[in-house]
Amino acid sequence: MTVQIKPILSALRRHKAGTFLIAMQIALTLAIVCNALFIIQQRLAHLSEPTGLDEPNIFVVQNEWVGQATAEQVDAKMREDISVLRALPGVQDATPSNSYPLRGGGWDDGIKLKPEQLQDTSGAAIYFGDDHFIDTLGIKLVAGRNFRSEEITSMNVRDRLSPPVVIVTKALANKLFPSGDAVGKTIYLVGGPTTIIGVVELLQSQSVDRWAAGFAYRSVIVPKRLAISLGGWYIVRARPGQLDAAMRAAPKALFEHNPRRVINDEDGILSFSQVRSRAYERDRGMAILMGVICVVLLAITAAGIVGLTSFWVGQRRKQIGVRRALGATRQDILHYFMTENFLISCGGVVVGTLLAVAINLWLVTRFEMHRLSLVYVLAGVVILLLLGQGAVLAPAMRASRVPPVEATRSV
Amino acid sequence: MFAYYLDLAFRSLRRNTMLTALMVLAIAVGIGASMTTLTVTHLLSGDPLPGRSQHIFYPQVDPDPKRTDDKEPYDKLDYQSAVDLWSAHRADRQAIVVDSRLKLSDPASGAPPVMSMMLSTTSDFFPMFDVPFQYGGAWSAQDDVSRARVAVISADLNQKLFAGANSVGRTLRLRNSDVRIVGVLKPWRPSPQFYMVAGGRFANGDTSDYYSKTEDVITPFFTGLEINDGSFWQFTCWSLPARTGHLQDAPCVWLGLWVQLDNAAKVADYRRFVADYAAQQKALGRFTHAGNTRMRSLMEWLDFNGVVPSDVRLQTWLSFAFLTICLFNTVGLLLAKFLRRSGEIGVRRALGASRAAVFAQCMVESAVIGLIGGLFGLLLTLLGLWLVRQQPVAYADLARLDVPMFLLTFVLAVGTSVLAGVLPALRACRVAPAWQLKTL
Numbered sequence: 001m002t003v004q005i006k007p008i009l010s011a012l013r014r015h016k017a018g019t020f021l022i023a024m025q026i027a028l029t030l031a032i033v034c035n036a037l038f039i040i041q042q043r044l045a046h047l048s049e050p051t052g053l054d055e056p057n058i059f060v061v062q063n064e065w066v067g068q069a070t071a072e073q074v075d076a077k078m079r080e081d082i083s084v085l086r087a088l089p090g091v092q093d094a095t096p097s098n099s100y101p102l103r104g105g106g107w108d109d110g111i112k113l114k115p116e117q118l119q120d121t122s123g124a125a126i127y128f129g130d131d132h133f134i135d136t137l138g139i140k141l142v143a144g145r146n147f148r149s150e151e152i153t154s155m156n157v158r159d160r161l162s163p164p165v166v167i168v169t170k171a172l173a174n175k176l177f178p179s180g181d182a183v184g185k186t187i188y189l190v191g192g193p194t195t196i197i198g199v200v201e202l203l204q205s206q207s208v209d210r211w212a213a214g215f216a217y218r219s220v221i222v223p224k225r226l227a228i229s230l231g232g233w234y235i236v237r238a239r240p241g242q243l244d245a246a247m248r249a250a251p252k253a254l255f256e257h258n259p260r261r262v263i264n265d266e267d268g269i270l271s272f273s274q275v276r277s278r279a280y281e282r283d284r285g286m287a288i289l290m291g292v293i294c295v296v297l298l299a300i301t302a303a304g305i306v307g308l309t310s311f312w313v314g315q316r317r318k319q320i321g322v323r324r325a326l327g328a329t330r331q332d333i334l335h336y337f338m339t340e341n342f343l344i345s346c347g348g349v350v351v352g353t354l355l356a357v358a359i360n361l362w363l364v365t366r367f368e369m370h371r372l373s374l375v376y377v378l379a380g381v382v383i384l385l386l387l388g389q390g391a392v393l394a395p396a397m398r399a400s401r402v403p404p405v406e407a408t409r410s411v
Numbered sequence: 412m413f414a415y416y417l418d419l420a421f422r423s424l425r426r427n428t429m430l431t432a433l434m435v436l437a438i439a440v441g442i443g444a445s446m447t448t449l450t451v452t453h454l455l456s457g458d459p460l461p462g463r464s465q466h467i468f469y470p471q472v473d474p475d476p477k478r479t480d481d482k483e484p485y486d487k488l489d490y491q492s493a494v495d496l497w498s499a500h501r502a503d504r505q506a507i508v509v510d511s512r513l514k515l516s517d518p519a520s521g522a523p524p525v526m527s528m529m530l531s532t533t534s535d536f537f538p539m540f541d542v543p544f545q546y547g548g549a550w551s552a553q554d555d556v557s558r559a560r561v562a563v564i565s566a567d568l569n570q571k572l573f574a575g576a577n578s579v580g581r582t583l584r585l586r587n588s589d590v591r592i593v594g595v596l597k598p599w600r601p602s603p604q605f606y607m608v609a610g611g612r613f614a615n616g617d618t619s620d621y622y623s624k625t626e627d628v629i630t631p632f633f634t635g636l637e638i639n640d641g642s643f644w645q646f647t648c649w650s651l652p653a654r655t656g657h658l659q660d661a662p663c664v665w666l667g668l669w670v671q672l673d674n675a676a677k678v679a680d681y682r683r684f685v686a687d688y689a690a691q692q693k694a695l696g697r698f699t700h701a702g703n704t705r706m707r708s709l710m711e712w713l714d715f716n717g718v719v720p721s722d723v724r725l726q727t728w729l730s731f732a733f734l735t736i737c738l739f740n741t742v743g744l745l746l747a748k749f750l751r752r753s754g755e756i757g758v759r760r761a762l763g764a765s766r767a768a769v770f771a772q773c774m775v776e777s778a779v780i781g782l783i784g785g786l787f788g789l790l791l792t793l794l795g796l797w798l799v800r801q802q803p804v805a806y807a808d809l810a811r812l813d814v815p816m817f818l819l820t821f822v823l824a825v826g827t828s829v830l831a832g833v834l835p836a837l838r839a840c841r842v843a844p845a846w847q848l849k850t851l
Contacts, residue, residue, distance in 0.1 A: 028732065211614055278803075282804065286722060289726070296444075297733065307433050315751075
């Protein structure tokens with residue numbers, strides 16, 4: 001069966017204000033909903049970026065020493081701690097480090113290809129690690145070799161960072177040497193020249209905030225133990241399935257070995273899933289906020305459509321009665337209102353699409369957002385058309401139940 | 412007449428509770444969303460020193476030999492420039508600021524040390540920024556020069572270590588040095604922590620950390636440098652410092668300098684003084700260029716650093732778009748509501764009510780809806796601010812409703828609903844009485 005569009009249009013012409021209001025509301029809702037969906041998607045994509053680590057089995061211990069000690073003493077204590085950790089039954093491996101991915105910040109350095117270069121070729125996150133670093137984190141060596149144990153040296157915080165060899169991530173290797181032959185090449189850290197001996201597949205930076213986005217995944221592993229009298233981090237990889245047990249056993253063993261330390265109750269020991277949720281707390285908050293806004297907006301728009309259509313149905317009871325008396329079926333009446341809403345919604349989504357793109361362009365200039373992909377506009381259009389049809393259903397059903405006898409009442 | 416319209420309005424609202432509830436809800440949600448974000452924006456973008464900020468300035472020179480005049484100078488100063496400008500005492504007041512982390516403990520209690528932030532500054536800091544004292548007071552200018560082992564502590568730290576008692580005269584251990592407490596601040600929470608703001612243009616909008624709490628302990632500048640030597644972070648360096656964390660003779664910028672200049676003539680004089688200083692340093696060969704000195708006022712400096720986080724700005728825009736949609740929604744519903752009563756309006760018009768009277772009646776009804784919506788909107792705003800306080804951001808504890816924002820909630824709610832009521836009310840008062848009476 002077909003629905004006559006022309007009579008609907010001429011009826012709408014008599015309700016310009018109402019039609020305009022519904023269409024505008026749909027347009028604005030569409031514009032905001034697709035931009036919000038897009039922001040949600042971007043934040044979600046950001047917070048599901050991989051770190052490259054064997055995350056389910058890794059935890060980190062933040063150890064702080066009590067009392068003063070020389071760099072040599074600190075280094076000795078740190079090495080003892082690491083052997084205590086490695087000896088635990090539930091622990092596969094452990095390494096001392098200055099930081100870990102997603103920590104929120106740490107040592108970043110500029111990398112140059114030539115010593116006389118004024119501008120850095122790239123920024124990079126610096127990770128201190130021993131020959132167990134790669135195995136502990138569960139990252140994959142894709143070229144070259146791992147550090148040998150004799151290459152690992154201790155470093156005081158006041159020393160210059162100038163290791164003879166380093167391992168870099170593939171992302172950094174590709175940036176520095178696009179032809180893919182990074183192994184064996186010399187690069188310059190702030191402290192001096194060094195040779196790349198290995199390339200790992202993936203290792204996320206210490207911060208995932210916007211300021212560090214320029215060098216995300218560009219990391220350098222230096223064969224050093226950083227001896228700071230304050231303390232440092234131990235990255236521990238538990239045997240599969242034994243994370244909880246290892247996380248309980250680790251501080252106990254460390255305190256038994258040497259009680260002169262502080263491991264904060266609150267965040268001294270974090271499983272990597274806790275690290276991840278802390279690092280992306282704000283992004284997740286923004287995504288949830290946008291989601292709530294979308295839902296509330298859609299609800300309000302739907303309520304508006306229900307309200308106004310109910311009013312129209314009430315206003316047109318007599319006409320509906322006349323149509324029914326002249327032979328229109330209930331179906332016809334139902335379809336009339338559904339089609340009417342569909343037409344208004346179509347007008348609304350056309351304006352809304354333009355508005356969505358305009359808002360996105362403005363966001364791009366003001367808030368460094370990306371261009372809106374058309375998929376989101378399309379998703380928004382479908383959502384709003386369905387919403388309109390859903391919202392109009394109840395009043396349209398009520399309209400279709402208007403009895404033909406209404407036509408005879410006080411015409 | 413107004414009381415009568417009010418009575419009519421309430422009768423009408425009760426007649427169709429569903430429609431009324433929808434309108435109230437739309438306004439409440441719109442108001443709740445926009446007032447929450449507006450309150451946060453208002454708190455974050457306000458003047459941290461109302462009445463004084465126009466006298467506070469942040470001079471900058473550019474000591475980096477590799478840079479040129481067409482670039483902005485660094486956001487901070489090197490040691491020599493900062494100390495030279497400070498010790499010239501050419502402004503009404505001047506203070507160098509730098510902060511650093513250190514271990515802090517109360518030697519009398521024997522409790523384990525805690526990591527704290529220490530601000531090292533000069534004595535003018537307190538009067539210049541109107542810092543309120545609970546007990547004691549600031550150290551003297553003489554203490555600055557003599558590197559006295561004294562400190563001022565925050566209300567928070569005083570609460571934590573000394574249970575809020577008057578701790579002036581007691582001893583505090585900062586790293587390995589003992590200092591005597593000379594002053595305890597009242598709770599002081601400038602928003603933002605303006606005197607440490609720098610580097611905002613490199614933050615890409617991630618600026619919520621500028622709203623951190625103030626430092627726990629404040630020491631004289633030169634005292635602080637001695638106590639915590641080796642723990643100072645550079646803003647940036649143009650070549651490698653000889654010793655990490657010890658920056659007095661390093662090619663690094665790491666210090667902020669604030670000056671107070673009480674009138675326009677002094678501002679112009681000081682601007683010239685800074686430019687002359689740079690030119691003199693260039694003549695001495697320490698600077699390679701002297702053309703890019705700057706001196707922004709406090710608010711200009713905050714603006715230059717874009718201190719309001721971009722997430723907050725985005726949310727504010729969003730919530731106003733939200734309010735607009737709620738406005739459209741309310742217009743539609745009011746239109747339905749008023750025109751449904753065309754019969755009643757026709758009778759009133761036939762009995763002699765003027766168009767203006769019908770219009771006024773409709774507007775009173777809209778305003779009543781706005782007021783009720785505002786009331787619920789206020790509750791939603793309080794809920795929204797509570798949610799902001801649960802967020803992991805430095806400004807979370809600031810998010811509270813103040814009196815102007817409280818009033819604005821109702822102004823905005825009634826304003827929105829009255830605006831929404833204009834078109835429907837105009838339509839309602841054009842109802843033709845004869846036609847309506849015929850169809851009754």
